[in-house]
Amino acid sequence: MQSDPALLASFLLLLPLVLPGQPQLVRNVLNSMDENGTFQCVVHLPNNSIFLQQLDQLQSTLQELISKYEQELSRVTNASLTLKLLVDSARQSFHALREEVDILEGQLSECEREKEQEQSSRHPGLPLAPGSCAHGGLQKVSRPLVVKLNWRGLSSKAGAWGRDSAPSPASSLYWVAPLRADGRYFDYYRLHKSYGDLVLLKHYEQWKMGYGDGSGNTVYKNFMYFNYYGTRDMAKVDLSSNTLVLRRPLPGATYNNRFSYAFAPWTDIDFTGDEKGLWVLYATEESKGNLVVSLLNDSTLEVE
Ligand SMILES: *[C@@H]1O[C@H](CO)[C@@H](O)[C@H](O)[C@H]1NC(C)=O
Ligand SMILES: *[C@@H]1O[C@H](CO)[C@@H](O)[C@H](O)[C@H]1NC(C)=O
Numbered sequence: 001m002q003s004d005p006a007l008l009a010s011f012l013l014l015l016p017l018v019l020p021g022q023p024q025l026v027r028n029v030l031n032s033m034d035e036n037g038t039f040q041c042v043v044h045l046p047n048n049s050i051f052l053q054q055l056d057q058l059q060s061t062l063q064e065l066i067s068k069y070e071q072e073l074s075r076v077t078n079a080s081l082t083l084k085l086l087v088d089s090a091r092q093s094f095h096a097l098r099e100e101v102d103i104l105e106g107q108l109s110e111c112e113r114e115k116e117q118e119q120s121s122r123h124p125g126l127p128l129a130p131g132s133c134a135h136g137g138l139q140k141v142s143r144p145l146v147v148k149l150n151w152r153g154l155s156s157k158a159g160a161w162g163r164d165s166a167p168s169p170a171s172s173l174y175w176v177a178p179l180r181a182d183g184r185y186f187d188y189y190r191l192h193k194s195y196g197d198l199v200l201l202k203h204y205e206q207w208k209m210g211y212g213d214g215s216g217n218t219v220y221k222n223f224m225y226f227n228y229y230g231t232r233d234m235a236k237v238d239l240s241s242n243t244l245v246l247r248r249p250l251p252g253a254t255y256n257n258r259f260s261y262a263f264a265p266w267t268d269i270d271f272t273g274d275e276k277g278l279w280v281l282y283a284t285e286e287s288k289g290n291l292v293v294s295l296l297n298d299s300t301l302e303v304e
């Protein structure tokens, strides 16, 4: 019978439990001390084939139990490992889901904001006074879109149009100043009372100007300001009579397409108006072509 001593010892402990009523299991036990002082214990087991068979059975039962236990252990280990993996992946997909929801929520609020803007531009509430900034700051700049060709048609690709930045009740609000086909010479303009008329090309006054350069025009308090052709001069025209009321050089300003905007040639001197007054944008040799912005006195055209 092959078995290791530890196993045998455990069998000996088990035997009284497993085989009750068999008092003569251990036939003889001899205890002695040898010459070197080592304690010796000799156990004589009966040569009983039934007992040996039972011992064999017991051992194989124990082996089965052990291997079952090991299996169970590995199953439990596997199960807890699987559970841990599941929890981890659930946590990861929850985070991914959370991020997607965040992105979607952002897109939704962006959409809602755009929709609100579109609705408010279609159905404006109380019209704000021109020049009022009560509508808040600039929220978005769209790509250019063609609303309408100007009255001179496809040949006139450049020019300017807009609304009087500081209109008086008598002024024509809207103005259109298409340049000639050369994209430089400003000779005619039209005035409209409403945006609807502008888009439909009707109800307008048309004037011949004949000495403007580029598309830097603006209209402020019913006067049109622009660069006088081929010079660094600023021109001021009274729109109620189409008369040139003032012409004055802009100190240091470059002209004749020296430092025009990259996307718009011949616009060396660019005017604009806002709630603070009349502004001019240009470049000088000192600024090396960088933009200079100056506030003008709109009566004298002096730089403030
Ligand atoms: C006792 O010890 C001696 C020396 O270490 C050894 O040679 C001898 O075999 C031992 N006797 C027994 C019975 O172990
Ligand atoms: C034990 O008993 C069997 C038969 O029951 C016998 O064949 C065997 O030789 C015995 N062994 C010893 C060591 O006496």
Ligand SMILES: *[C@@H]1O[C@H](CO)[C@@H](O)[C@H](O)[C@H]1NC(C)=O
Pocket (backbone or CB within 6 Å): 071, 074, 075, 078
């Ligand atoms: C435990 O997992 C290992 C590797 O995934 C597998 O080989 C083994 O059969 C599994 N054991 C049980 C009891 O499921």
Ligand SMILES: *[C@@H]1O[C@H](CO)[C@@H](O)[C@H](O)[C@H]1NC(C)=O
Pocket (backbone or CB within 6 Å): 297, 298, 299, 300
């Ligand atoms: C513009 O210049 C005129 C004349 O010098 C002056 O009376 C007027 O106050 C100036 N306007 C502003 C807004 O400074």
